[in-house]
Amino acid sequence: MSDPVPSYLSPAGDRHFDGLADKFASSLYGGLRGELRLALLDRLLPEMLELHGQPVLEVGGGLGQLAGWFADRGHDVMLCEPAGEMLERAQAQLQGRSVRYLETPLQALPNEAPGPWPLITCHAVLEWLGDPRAAFATLAGLLAPGGQLSLMVFNRDALRLSNVVKGNLEKALADRLEGKGQRKRLTPISPLTHEQITAWAAEAGLEMRATAGVRVFHDYLRQPPQDEVGRETLLELEWRYCRAEPHWRLGRYLLYTLIRPEESSP
Numbered sequence: 001m002s003d004p005v006p007s008y009l010s011p012a013g014d015r016h017f018d019g020l021a022d023k024f025a026s027s028l029y030g031g032l033r034g035e036l037r038l039a040l041l042d043r044l045l046p047e048m049l050e051l052h053g054q055p056v057l058e059v060g061g062g063l064g065q066l067a068g069w070f071a072d073r074g075h076d077v078m079l080c081e082p083a084g085e086m087l088e089r090a091q092a093q094l095q096g097r098s099v100r101y102l103e104t105p106l107q108a109l110p111n112e113a114p115g116p117w118p119l120i121t122c123h124a125v126l127e128w129l130g131d132p133r134a135a136f137a138t139l140a141g142l143l144a145p146g147g148q149l150s151l152m153v154f155n156r157d158a159l160r161l162s163n164v165v166k167g168n169l170e171k172a173l174a175d176r177l178e179g180k181g182q183r184k185r186l187t188p189i190s191p192l193t194h195e196q197i198t199a200w201a202a203e204a205g206l207e208m209r210a211t212a213g214v215r216v217f218h219d220y221l222r223q224p225p226q227d228e229v230g231r232e233t234l235l236e237l238e239w240r241y242c243r244a245e246p247h248w249r250l251g252r253y254l255l256y257t258l259i260r261p262e263e264s265s266p
């Protein structure tokens, strides 16, 4: 008999971030990791997307940083997020901006916000889901013809490399890389590969327009930069190589622009 789904996962087997908001805010966004992620996205998004103030569906919007970025550039944003605790913090951060909120999981969006949408963003969410492939198909189905999906996923290949660098050789050899979503652990339950995203995009009829790696060096450093000059130098290195072969493929996150061709229907 199989084990029952543990209670920290949703009925769909997803890790909603209830109970994780503080840890997520401090350990991901409270330091250099988060600074680099936001600084790189700030440069990459205008290069990788065609932006003209179109409405945005932001899926799994967490603490609201990405919603704020788009709202500040004149987009109306619909932020969906199933964890009430995360949503409250996003609302507090985004007061006065043109953002609407839906306390709902991605799987409910075809009913609750069917669009179709000209621009959907979904960053660092699929790796927290029990069935990321089905979720990818759901996102693809919400895209209007010509619509763009900005997708960022936690890179399984980078997770393997960072485990080896840290000396977790047996774990890497056994390919036991994913987390279990227990307690306050922030290792994703479904880390993803470029091959999976390529295959799912083809299945859904989406074209891969642009790719990048977010943090291609930082997570492998033996010694993090100690001062502002070092941090700026690292950012410039990350920026120079984030779209270059072979470095982008080992970014901690893989960032994609996926397009629904004009002539196809969702």
Ligand SMILES: C[S@@+](CC[C@H](N)C(=O)[O-])C[C@H]1O[C@@H](n2cnc3c(N)ncnc32)[C@H](O)[C@@H]1O
Binding pocket: 014, 015, 016, 017, 018, 059, 060, 061, 062, 063, 065, 080, 081, 082, 083, 086, 104, 105, 106, 107, 122, 123, 124, 125, 128, 129
């Ligand atoms: C690692 S955080 C990323 C938050 C934000 N997108 C960012 O990049 O900072 C993952 C988020 O996905 C949310 N999430 C988990 N399961 C989800 C689901 N089924 N639908 C939508 N969001 C989900 C979590 O609650 C959490 O806020």
